[in-house]
Amino acid sequence: MSNKLMTRNVQALHLFNNFNRKIAYLSCLNSATGTLSEAKQAHAGALKAGLSTQPHVATKLLALYASHQCFTEADILLYSHPQPDLFSFTTLINASSKFKNFHRTLTLLVKMLSGRLFPDTHILPSTIKACAGLSALKLGHQLHGFGLATGLASDSLVESSLVHMYIKCSALKYAHNVFNRMAEPDVICGSALASGYAKKGDVSNATMVFDEMGKLGIEPNLVSWNGMIAGFNQSGHFLEAVLMFQRMHSDGIECDGVSVSSVLAAVGDLEDVIIGVQVHGYAIRLGLRSDKYVVSSLVDMYGKCGCALETLRVFEEMEKKDVGACNALISSLSRNNMVDDALKTFRKYKGQGMELNVVSWTSMIACCSQHGKHPVALELFREMQIAGVKPNSVTIPSLLPACASFAALAHGKAAHCFSLKRGFTDDVYVCSALIDMYSSCGRIKAARQCFDRMPRRNLVCWNAMLGGYAMHGMIKEAINIFQLMQSSRQLPDLVSFTSLLSVCSQCGLVEVGQSYFNSMSKDYGIEARMEHYACMVSLLGRAGKLEEAYSLMNEMPFEPDACVWGALLSSCRVHHNMQLGEVAANRLFALEPKNPGNYILLSNIYAARGKWTEMDKVRDMMKRAGLKKNPGCSWIEVKNRVHMLLAGDKSHPQMAQILEKLNKLSMEMKKSGYLPDTDFVLQDVEEQEKEHILCGHSEKLAVVFGILNTSPGTALTVMKNLRICGDCHTAIKFISRIERREILVRDTNRFHHFKDGVCSCGDLW
């Protein structure tokens, strides 16, 4: 053999070997379906063998990477692919869609289209699914159009993905249309559509689709029934949910834990414990005692029906305690005013290492906020973050009322910043709570800013803003916002009118208030409730139209409650009307014998009229009611007498006696922590108070009250006014004084009444 020939042979052999290696590699690649490291090895091998740009190899590698969600690597291969084909795109698009990487799915679709490749039946469903995942209705709609133009829309996979996409985008009409045109409609699409309507609260369409399924030859299955029950429950159609459950039962269809937990939630909201007990028994018969969802809804249902003991029993019977059930228990206890038990439960399971979630923390915070344990609520919020549980958009409005009642502006601001950071400020509940917090802390401008920045508003937001202006007695702004509300086509409700009437009453706008009161039922079909009558009585009463106020009370369709009588009594005190004052006071003594404020008001009227013996009688009544121990009350009572003496005959024989009594009381008050003033020259504190509020002189206001006394009731009033002046620092000082003492529940209620705009029975001390 010549040398030349030799070299040729070697070359041929080399080529042959190389070819063999490639063949070996390709077969190896084809069998490589396993791990990610295998995929990487295959990729490395392809690079080494110079095969990575071979269409076949690239496509295979791409699929390997995609199956491991390694989209960056897959992308590199796609971009360096010599001729990216439909198959490469299909594998990548479907993988992205499968792993819910919807943005990538749609980016790939666009890239594919720009390469003049068009989706087929393999790609269309997964791209439509991506639109569903991103709620991209427009694009989904376009893909639908493409499907119609190309005839792909009649593919059954495309059809069902369209139905689901339209449901997810809450375009139920479109979904319904596609469903109606399906060649072979299936249970899955039918149930999804029916429950979609149910979730949206469209009872008639939900029922129609559900019933039509039978006509189309599709038998509704358990999931279809459950979807209806759950949907009705979620949209607040509780009765429909229960009826559906009953229909299911009478149709002889056996339900499961899903049906039971959904129907129980609805029963709870109907507060129908009789049905609740029946379903409970049914659940036990079906052996659902250990279903955590069933137990949670049972606990919640009994709680909503006011059966706290049953709630506890059901929870105790649970073998392995579940967080959800524990959360339901906490909220049930809270609902039934068992705040300490709720806290105990929370601490107990936290201590036992139960993994508490956002709902657990939020329920506990809401519970404390709602029951006046404001510092605890704030502390829990801090603890929650230390525990690494992220607050969500429900946590914020649960916490904010605590900041508001506490005038804890710094905490409220922090919560606001937190919401901004986390993007919660588009949430109507968050914003409404912020508005309320800022108004309560005296920052009405900040409240308005929150209001103006809202992308969408509902009734709650409008009421929060209106309430804020009412709280500050800003009549112009309140009327303004009410008009804005009407031009925005937002119908007002009971709460809106409470604020409006309250602010009119505060500002003495009798006619305006009366016209609002009349238009309530005339223009909006809203029947006036107790709080509206309280406002009206206060409105008329403050203006001195006491007889009119009294006759309005007689015309009321129901018996006036303590609030309404209190409004009348307060007005009687302002105008020194003894006759009506006595009527009101006597009713109040019967309605709330333990409320010292009523006695004081009457005593004040007597004092103004110089009725010495009547004052004695009131004092005796207080004693009999067991209220004589309150030095603050006695103090005011005695002070009134001194005023009388000073105003009248200074050489009154009882002067020395009274002064002695006053001194004794002063000592007593000092001992029990009150700060009495011995300087009763401050005759008309109320006048000063009004002036300072109007001028925003919070320090002076604080001084006036600081000198007078600091009984809990006073401190509350001061705090309220300080907040209106925007001086939260001083307000907080007052709060700490209140918290060191026990406040009568009634006092707190009055305070909240004020806050909500019914200030008619304020002016306690």
Place this chain on the structure above:
DNA sequence: ATAGGGTTAG
């Protein structure tokens, strides 16, 4: 190469 149903917090 997949699709429909559950409780509890404002």
